[in-house]
Amino acid sequence: MSNTDFVLAVEDLTVSFDGFKAVDNLTMYIDKNELRVLVGPNGAGKTTVLDLICGKTKSTGGSIKFNNTELTKLSEHEIVRSGVGRKFQNPSIYENLTVYQNLEVSYPKGRGVFGSLTFKRTQEVEDQVRRVAADIMLTEFLDMESALLSHGQKQWLEIGMLLMQEPELLMLDEPVAGMSAKERDQTADLLNRICQNRSVIVIEHDMEFVKKIAHKVTVLHQGKILAEGPMEKVQADEKVIEVYLGH
Amino acid sequence: MTLWEKMCASDLLGGKQGVIGLAVLAAVIFLVLPLGVDIFRLNLIGKYLTYAFVAVGLVLLWGHGGILSLGQGIFFGLGGYAMAMFLKLEASDPITTKIQSTPGIPDFMDWNQLTALPWFWEPFKSLPFTIFAVLTIPALFAYIIGYAMFKRRVGGVYFSIITQAVALILSILIVGQQGYTGGVNGMTDLRTMLGWDIRTDSAKYILYYANGLLLFGAIFLSKYVMSSKFGMLLLAMRDKEERVRFSGYDVSNFKIFIFCLAAMMSAVGGAMFTLQVGFMSPSFVGIVPSIEMVIFCAVGGRASLIGAVYGTLLVNYGKTVFSETYPELWLFLMGGLFIAVVMFFPNGIAGIWDKYATKYGWFKDKAVTAKKPEVSTTGVETHAVLTETLSAEAAAATESTDVAASVKKTTRKKAAISSPNIRGAEA
Numbered sequence A: 001m002s003n004t005d006f007v008l009a010v011e012d013l014t015v016s017f018d019g020f021k022a023v024d025n026l027t028m029y030i031d032k033n034e035l036r037v038l039v040g041p042n043g044a045g046k047t048t049v050l051d052l053i054c055g056k057t058k059s060t061g062g063s064i065k066f067n068n069t070e071l072t073k074l075s076e077h078e079i080v081r082s083g084v085g086r087k088f089q090n091p092s093i094y095e096n097l098t099v100y101q102n103l104e105v106s107y108p109k110g111r112g113v114f115g116s117l118t119f120k121r122t123q124e125v126e127d128q129v130r131r132v133a134a135d136i137m138l139t140e141f142l143d144m145e146s147a148l149l150s151h152g153q154k155q156w157l158e159i160g161m162l163l164m165q166e167p168e169l170l171m172l173d174e175p176v177a178g179m180s181a182k183e184r185d186q187t188a189d190l191l192n193r194i195c196q197n198r199s200v201i202v203i204e205h206d207m208e209f210v211k212k213i214a215h216k217v218t219v220l221h222q223g224k225i226l227a228e229g230p231m232e233k234v235q236a237d238e239k240v241i242e243v244y245l246g247h
Numbered sequence B: 001m002t003l004w005e006k007m008c009a010s011d012l013l014g015g016k017q018g019v020i021g022l023a024v025l026a027a028v029i030f031l032v033l034p035l036g037v038d039i040f041r042l043n044l045i046g047k048y049l050t051y052a053f054v055a056v057g058l059v060l061l062w063g064h065g066g067i068l069s070l071g072q073g074i075f076f077g078l079g080g081y082a083m084a085m086f087l088k089l090e091a092s093d094p095i096t097t098k099i100q101s102t103p104g105i106p107d108f109m110d111w112n113q114l115t116a117l118p119w120f121w122e123p124f125k126s127l128p129f130t131i132f133a134v135l136t137i138p139a140l141f142a143y144i145i146g147y148a149m150f151k152r153r154v155g156g157v158y159f160s161i162i163t164q165a166v167a168l169i170l171s172i173l174i175v176g177q178q179g180y181t182g183g184v185n186g187m188t189d190l191r192t193m194l195g196w197d198i199r200t201d202s203a204k205y206i207l208y209y210a211n212g213l214l215l216f217g218a219i220f221l222s223k224y225v226m227s228s229k230f231g232m233l234l235l236a237m238r239d240k241e242e243r244v245r246f247s248g249y250d251v252s253n254f255k256i257f258i259f260c261l262a263a264m265m266s267a268v269g270g271a272m273f274t275l276q277v278g279f280m281s282p283s284f285v286g287i288v289p290s291i292e293m294v295i296f297c298a299v300g301g302r303a304s305l306i307g308a309v310y311g312t313l314l315v316n317y318g319k320t321v322f323s324e325t326y327p328e329l330w331l332f333l334m335g336g337l338f339i340a341v342v343m344f345f346p347n348g349i350a351g352i353w354d355k356y357a358t359k360y361g362w363f364k365d366k367a368v369t370a371k372k373p374e375v376s377t378t379g380v381e382t383h384a385v386l387t388e389t390l391s392a393e394a395a396a397a398t399e400s401t402d403v404a405a406s407v408k409k410t411t412r413k414k415a416a417i418s419s420p421n422i423r424g425a426e427a
């Protein structure tokens, strides 16, 4: 458990739900500016890994170090504040607020009760909202109630809400689920742009999409790592082929 | 810019429509009612308006925060009792009470064989302390309940039920501790405040106006909270609590704060009740009054501050009229009213008003953005709990459990169908 140069060092991570090990002795390291994709069949434990990192689920054993800080002992909001952002599998936005308000409310100032009561919309906030809106291709929709966005646009909005916080580590759970082919391409571009100065973990099923974005791929199966490495290498791995075709 | 334009442009007041709504309410409370009815009725309206403090707090807590407390009577009662203790002590000077076996203590203590003033009554000899107590003790109590529940992530239906249980326990405690609290009769025969007779007509007028001003204070404070980032976060939390938590906010602190604020407002209402009505009793603390207050808010429109005030006035007017003619029917009527509101007008009076104002283009307002809160599905759930409680009560009254259960079922179904995407009203 020594210090490392990795942004994220997951070591011997285990969680068991009533004896069922959803994540089993997992070790994984994420580099600075790396875009890692987690793949694996349904129920492999991918979402659970993100839950463990962001504190939604408490681990049974092992350690998660983010910039050499142990995350397993922090509460959810402390983990976020230390620089970890997480997008949920189902788009999770505030439907009754406008796109602008969704982004503004995610701005990382005025996070306490009294801070939020005295929070002022400064030029800085305004600029940040517009910059992110441009990134996620929603500039024209800023004043629209976000419930009216398309499914794909909702996914982008949630990514935008995370970008407002400028996280060092961004974790996206199936960000292109329910998107059209064109939207998938746009999302691939978006991810390639936003991983310039941060590390990103993406969970994805669509192999075509994975090829476009992944620096490295980790294949999970029954809570364990089956294979890890560049896309071509993993795709040629016999164990991986067996899991994917054998099921 | 003229003052009018400035007011209309202000986000705080909610644009032109918001300013007009406030102006009309002010005219009704400060001019129309005092000029239109005699002092007996005005005093009655003043009493209703003390419940409006609770309803306004519920707009913040429930309408915007999605947290349904079925125990706001706790805080109304604590505020009311704090004020009553002060007034009771003033009414119990040794000369007036010289026929008692222990002169100088409240009459009910004497009847209960107490021979000295209990220690926790001592500070209520001071008016500044009493005012301080009205503002802080209920809020502190709310903090303790809120901390214990929200930090453990107890929410939704469980929160509602626990607040209800606390209201019940408190009212039982007050009734049981007769020597300290006056028991089931409450604290009666309150007369003066620092020598000023609160029972005269002129005092009643003054208290009515003071109450109105304080109510406007509560409304403005709520408007400020709603227009701040805090207000936006409340709506966000109601919709997607996890998203807020995983955006770096400690959600429980926000819930605790809004619960305390709503409690504090209720307490001010309670204290004004005691002053205007001249007594305080446990019948304003328990489950029934707490639920009634939720109904006032629902009828007015739980997302609308001004709607909550009208809702309170209207339901209480109905209660006065009906309970005079058909007292035994009132509970059923109120239950029916609540079910009707849930099924057909989830945004209450304010929602209906909003719909027609928009339809006919009254008070067209460019400044109003898409900020209006929507009735969320969590709201539907909470409606269902309430309906359940109400029909359970009706069932207890008639012992026809199956009828109540079927009403409950259909209501829940209908509520689920009719609620999504109905735009809220903030008028």
Ligand SMILES: Nc1ncnc2c1ncn2[C@@H]1O[C@H](COP(=O)(O)OP(=O)(O)O)[C@@H](O)[C@H]1O
Pocket: A017, A022, A040, A041, A042, A043, A044, A045, A046, A047, A048, A049
């Ligand atoms: N909180 C929980 N309690 C019990 N079982 C869980 C919990 N969370 C996940 N699981 C189980 O863990 C396994 C992995 O789930 P998940 O991480 O969601 O898989 P996926 O790789 O499809 O995202 C599944 O079998 C799921 O049922």
Ligand SMILES: [Mg+2]
Pocket: A046, A047, A048, A089
């Ligand atoms: Mg998953």
